[in-house]
Amino acid sequence: MSSFINFENANNLLNAEIDFSNKVSGLKPSAIREIFKSLSDPEMISFAAGNPSPLSFPTEQIKEIAGDIFTNRPVEALQYSITEGYPKLRTQVEDRLKSKFGINMDGMTTIITTGGQQGIDLTAKALCNEGDIIITENPSFIGALNAFRAYNVDIRGVDLEDDGMNLCQLEKILSENKNVKMIYTIPTFHNPGGITASVEKRKAVIALAEKYGVIILEDNPYGELRFSGEDVPTMKSLDKNGVVVYCSSFSKILSAGMRVGFLCGRSDIIQKVVVAKQVNDVHTNIFFQLLASDFISKYSLDDHIKGIRKLYFDKCSLMLSEMDKHFPKHIKYTRPEGGLFIWVTMPEKYDADLFAKEGVASKVAVVSGTAFTPKQGDKSSSFRMNYSTPSDEQIILGVERLGKLLERYE
């Protein structure tokens, strides 16, 4: 007899405890979500978000395209559609991957996903059994870490250095374990680490993936957001043998709320992601797929992105110059050439959880590095600051507040 809901020990059935699946029982609402609760305080300055600037949305053009779609092809925008995604948008994405990101599409195909997050989630679902190993950078993107945790995968962190993954640690894990399925990496404008991996490191990671027969999931949501320095080739463009699956989205260049992303990889992998997506949400909302496609056809996506880059260059420069002014000299931080984040590291003896709490008490929110550790419970002396969302005034005031706090963290 089943005892899934423990009715027997409960005063009444509504209070009976449920044994949730081992997939979700360990998952807690993320630390970032908890921080967001404190943001309802109107005096709080938040450097905690990962949101694009509202100024990055081309609202006038979107309004115009929406009016056109609902006037001229409403049924197409409102009816069920195919799981793979709107064919024209897939072609446009593939063209852009070729021309802007140097990706050779031979033997490769794409699927439109419900944001980049779904691409990460379903790639793990298609490739990994429970107990398999996924290697990630340490630190890594919390949304990916939690997606992997929900498949009961064994996540192994590899230290993130200034030019990418620590290769010795990476090869040690690969050589000592039979069941590594995937290396998850954010080589460009790392979240939260702020760094961009060198082309040498990228090639070395690909060589290791080939040697040990594992897939690389290259997550590149910020790749279009370079505002200084020189482009580094995507890992997918360096991938001659199809070991790299490439994931990105329109969230940071058109709209995050519309939930349109894409995945590019070997056709057999993408086909498995298609069947996984079919049982997950059938297809990504088709209206915004049409809208993204029309935007690309009718306007210059490049010109629009140029504006976002300028905006983020200005915001990042302001935040860095204020940090240079107010942060004590022993506090280290990245100087990003793109993306949304600065990664700040205090002396090792300090606990970033404690610092983040003190920040909230001083009305400025950052995200403690412990949110990004592959191994839950690991300590961190680093924290993440976002510059895309706060106003210039908030950047100036918030950095000053943090600087005062940091004086005690010497």
Place this chain on the structure above:
Amino acid sequence: MSSFINFENANNLLNAEIDFSNKVSGLKPSAIREIFKSLSDPEMISFAAGNPSPLSFPTEQIKEIAGDIFTNRPVEALQYSITEGYPKLRTQVEDRLKSKFGINMDGMTTIITTGGQQGIDLTAKALCNEGDIIITENPSFIGALNAFRAYNVDIRGVDLEDDGMNLCQLEKILSENKNVKMIYTIPTFHNPGGITASVEKRKAVIALAEKYGVIILEDNPYGELRFSGEDVPTMKSLDKNGVVVYCSSFSKILSAGMRVGFLCGRSDIIQKVVVAKQVNDVHTNIFFQLLASDFISKYSLDDHIKGIRKLYFDKCSLMLSEMDKHFPKHIKYTRPEGGLFIWVTMPEKYDADLFAKEGVASKVAVVSGTAFTPKQGDKSSSFRMNYSTPSDEQIILGVERLGKLLERYE
């Protein structure tokens, strides 16, 4: 050393075989998808779809609301949003669940999902470990069956009778197995079975779920589409002890392409679904959540649904009267009081796969019952016909073609 990608046996790395996860390796593109490929033939009449009629979309109102949203609150519609869903829409959904579906919300809460499909998928993810048992009707909805298969759950089918599940079979499975976690049921206008479960059967299934401590997932996407007969209370409205999780969507009453659904259940269950959704797609596209909310505020959803009911009553009546005219007397079929489907049963000795193939050769597509068997590979002598999508002319011509074919199935 890992051998996930079998490079060694391949001529080149791109041809190397990948061992996909046991979650997706057995999943094939659904039979329905395969049928859709044949639909590119312009002469093909399709009774195979599960799509709502394009006439059911309130396109004028949607266009107006979209213009208003992109004019007056574009940033809200385009920025990241919260995983639980737009609070006002959740309240509106809860109000409707109370007023129209008799659901008591005490101790219950809701989450907005990316279509009803995601609600089914994530409920299974939150509740079931690999190897656990989910009980479904036989036949059942293919999207749910495949979602469960992708979690390596053991699916056990219970025969669907004219008034609902076979209770003896249901209790036998519950009493003989420790690890039944969930009973998945579509009690109203069953897909594909066409029937509506009696209130007695609903109560009996709830009593068994309470006795054996398992959750019921009540899937009710067609509940608003009654066009004749008397309403039967939802199982959730009969649920005094929180064993029922209720799943539905706006797909059949506003738009399927917008991918907005909802789930209602015990707060602890919904909280686990929230963390599962957060790592799946972060949140459902917020623009269409705002749009659904505004539609409910500004227009009468009930009046709109009244129009859909009239449309489907007419289409279903036409299909049934043509079937009465052309189908041989020994062919049995349901006479639905709502929903989208008629379920046709030939004498047991016949193979519906073969019949469906002959249908396609005669330029009329139906879905063989084998697509809906909980146990993959089981035979079926039944098939599903949809009346919401074809035109009146197509219904008349297609039923005549099927009638001719069926004369040989005596």
